Amino acid sequence: DGGITQSPKYLFRKEGQNVTLSCEQNLNHDAMYWYRQDPGQGLRLIYYSQIVNDFQKGDIAEGYSVSREKKESFPLTVTSAQKNPTAFYLCASSISPGNSNQPQHFGDGTRLSIL
Amino acid sequence: DAKTTQPTSMDCAEGRAANLPCNHSTISGNEYVYWYRQIHSQGPQYIIHGLKNNETNEMASLIITEDRKSSTLILPHATLRDTAVYYCIVRPAQGAQKLVFGQGTRLTINP
Numbered sequence: 211d212g213g214i215t216q217s218p219k220y221l222f223r224k225e226g227q228n229v230t231l232s233c234e235q236n237l238n239h240d241a242m243y244w245y246r247q248d249p250g251q252g253l254r255l256i257y258y259s260q261i262v263n264d265f266q267k268g269d270i271a272e273g274y275s276v277s278r279e280k281k282e283s284f285p286l287t288v289t290s291a292q293k294n295p296t297a298f299y300l301c302a303s304s305i306s307p308g309n310s311n312q313p314q315h316f317g318d319g320t321r322l323s324i325l
Numbered sequence: 326d327a328k329t330t331q332p333t334s335m336d337c338a339e340g341r342a343a344n345l346p347c348n349h350s351t352i353s354g355n356e357y358v359y360w361y362r363q364i365h366s367q368g369p370q371y372i373i374h375g376l377k378n379n380e381t382n383e384m385a386s387l388i389i390t391e392d393r394k395s396s397t398l399i400l401p402h403a404t405l406r407d408t409a410v411y412y413c414i415v416r417p418a419q420g421a422q423k424l425v426f427g428q429g430t431r432l433t434i435n436p
Binding site for chain 1: 356357359366367368369370371374376416417418419422423424425426427428
């Protein structure tokens with residue numbers, strides 16, 4: 211099945227640790243995105259990538275880092291500099307960046323909690 | 326970005342058509358109307374989108390008024406699995422990297 215796979219589904223982190231969330235897509239999409247969702251809130255854009263080896267900051271990039279070495283993969287690292295990392299993290303992809311006639315498709319998310 | 330207004334919650338009987346309204350009175354001519362839904366603890370699911378014309382796919386129909394200031398998402402035969410939060414989103418035609426989700430409508434399908 212074609213789609214977006216996020217792993218793990220649940221992740222626990224001790225304070226001061228970096229953690230990396232995985233996002234893989236087999237849709238051959240050029241653009242990939244990371245969003246954060248807090249309880250009862252809308253989605254906020256963390257980072258996006260329009261093409262391999264290129265990525266841009268979104269609205270809340272501080273404390274996060276990404277890489278885009280392969281078209282199908284866009285991992286997100288939550289660093290110890292992120293002071294409030296507990297949230298639901300969502301990865302999305304779309305065929306082409308910035309084209310509003312193409313929908314973004316989402317994975318099932320990773321729920322990160324601080325121990 | 327144009328703002329959207331949706332009812333906070335709605336109920337619908339199983340097997341009936343669910344009609345979800347959205348007001349986007351400040352929409353510009355080149356902005357698309359998108360609908361997503363989110364079932365608890367899952368990622369948002371794309372449903373349908375349109376610019377001016379009404380659209381239909383295997384999941385739903387989208388009816389956009391002639392002045393484009395409002396739209397209605399129609400789920401023709403609602404099932405219990407359609408219980409979710411439904412989001413109406415307006416996207417500019419170019420350069421829009423992020424989706425802006427509002428509070429959405431919590432739709433409950435009752436047996």
